[in-house]
Amino acid sequence: MSGERRTPEGLRYGWTTGACATAATTAxxxxxxxxxxxxxxxxxxxxxxTPAFALAVEHLGDGVATAGVxxxxxxxxxxTHGALVRATVRPGPPGSGVSFRAGPGVGTVTxxxxxxPVGEPAINPVPRTLMRDHVAEVAARHGGSGDVVVEVSVDGGEELARKTWNPRLGILGGLSILGTTGVVVPYSCSAWIDSIRRGVDVARAAGxxxxxxxxxxxxxxTVAALHGLPEDALLDMGDFAGAVLKYLRRHPVPRLTIAGGFGKLSKLADGHLDLHSGRxxxxxxxxxxxAxxxxGGDELAARITAGNTxxxxxxxxxxxxxxxGDAVAAGAKATAVEVLRGAEVAVDVVVIDRAGVIVGRAH
Structure with a gap:
């Protein structure tokens, strides 16, 4: 596809599933x-x-057309890199506008x-708007009514979805069609951060x-066993402590436990909100x-400073x-409380080693 753009570091930008579904729908x-x-x-x-997408699939039948990108x-x-995103378009009832269906590999909200809403295809609002706008443009250009049913599918999407948050968020049967700008920024991990936010939303909606x-x-x-939390109260934070804290600042939940390995939480204690080793x-x-x-004494401090990990x-x-471990937990809690800026969220921290043994806590 054309329209290639790169970051200042030379990395290529990509296109979201929402952009791909829009291109397939338009075609x-x-x-x-x-x-x-x-x-x-x-x-x-x-x-x-204005990116241009090559078509990988074209099928025109009687009253139905499918394109794939x-x-x-x-x-x-x-x-989802390399996934085949298909859109099948057929006429809808007069006056119905654009309606959406989940085809194979696209999930349903439960x-x-x-x-x-529950029961809807997991095609997010911005991609829906993009598809509606492009359907309207095509209808105006070629004399159509704009009343269509758009079925979006992703080859192998159900299997790919198992590698995402979707099952935990209650999106069953496949992937979500995502994207707010249509552009994937390399290593922004925007989909992961969006999943953290949706995880908070689902937990709040569940009470x-x-x-x-x-x-x-x-x-x-470790933390599920410690506190008896259900799966959909567990946020797969990964390295994005800042994303969790900033979203909870705006959408509070009464209590937050931060749980992680000693190394990562020592970085949070040091004020870092992105815990990735590369950042x-x-x-x-x-x-x-x-310490x-x-x-601890000076000898311990010297040995730690001269250490490797x-x-x-x-x-x-x-x-x-x-x-x-307790001191690191206390520092991580202090950083979290600072980022929360007075939000009604009580924070505790659980620090573990690689075997899952608790080595530090702060309440």
Whole structure:
């Protein structure tokens, strides 16, 4: 597809599933009205970009047309990169406008709290608007009514969805058709952050008063056992502590447990809100200083500073009888409380080692 753009670091931008579905819908409806598929098909995104998409699938039948586009996520590690997104368009009842159906590989909403009602196809509001706008443009250009049923499908989408948050959010049967700008920014992990927000929405709609932001599956299992939390109260925070805290600041839940490995939470204690190893580093000198405030001596501080890893620092502190895990938990809690800026959210922190053993807590 054309319209390639790159970040200042030279990474390629990509296109969201919503943009791909819009391109496929535009091509299919054009073929339904004219008998010809535009290939490539050009669309206009919310910020004015006009990418052109090559068609991977074209099928024109009696009163129905299908077009397919292969998603290019650019240089982002997106689970849907390379997926075939199809749109099948057929006439709808007069005056019905555009209605949407979930085809194979696209999920259906089964829980409250998402931006779509229960029972609706998991095609988010912005992609729906994009598709409606393009259907209207095609109708105006070629004399159509604009009354159509659009069925969006993704080849292998049900299997891909198992690698996403969708099952936990109550989106069953496949993927969500996402995108607010139509553009995938490499390594922005916007889909992950959006899933965190939807996870908070679902928990609030379910009436939960306690959620947990967890850095990984081990911390998730530990905190679920500790507090007896249901699966949909567990937020797969990953490295995005800031995303959880900033969204809860605007949409509070009475209690938040932050659970994670010692290394990642030592970075949160140090004020980092993105815990990815490529975007923040464990500061061994800061850990040494924390160990001193927790009762350690100069020798321990020197050994931690000269060490290699956060886990080594923890083991050195444990051997010296210094509660470094608790001190890190307290620092992580202080950072979280600062980001929450007075929101009605009580925070506690659980720090674990790689085996899932709790090595520090702050209430």
């Amino acid at each position: 299919a409806y054009t073929a339904l009205l004219t008998g010809e598929f535009p290939d490539p098909v050009t669309i206009t995104l919310p910020k004015g970009q 292969v998603k290019d996520a650019g240089d982002d590690p997106d689970v 829980k409250a709290g998402l931006p779509l 939960y008063t306690h959620v947990a932001g967890c850095t990984g599956s081990t911390s998730e299992k 923040s580093q464990v500061d061994l000198a800061a850990l040494a200083a924390t 001193v405030t927790a009762g 956060a886990l080594e620092a923890l083991r050195l502190a444990e051997a010296a009888g210094v509660p470094l």
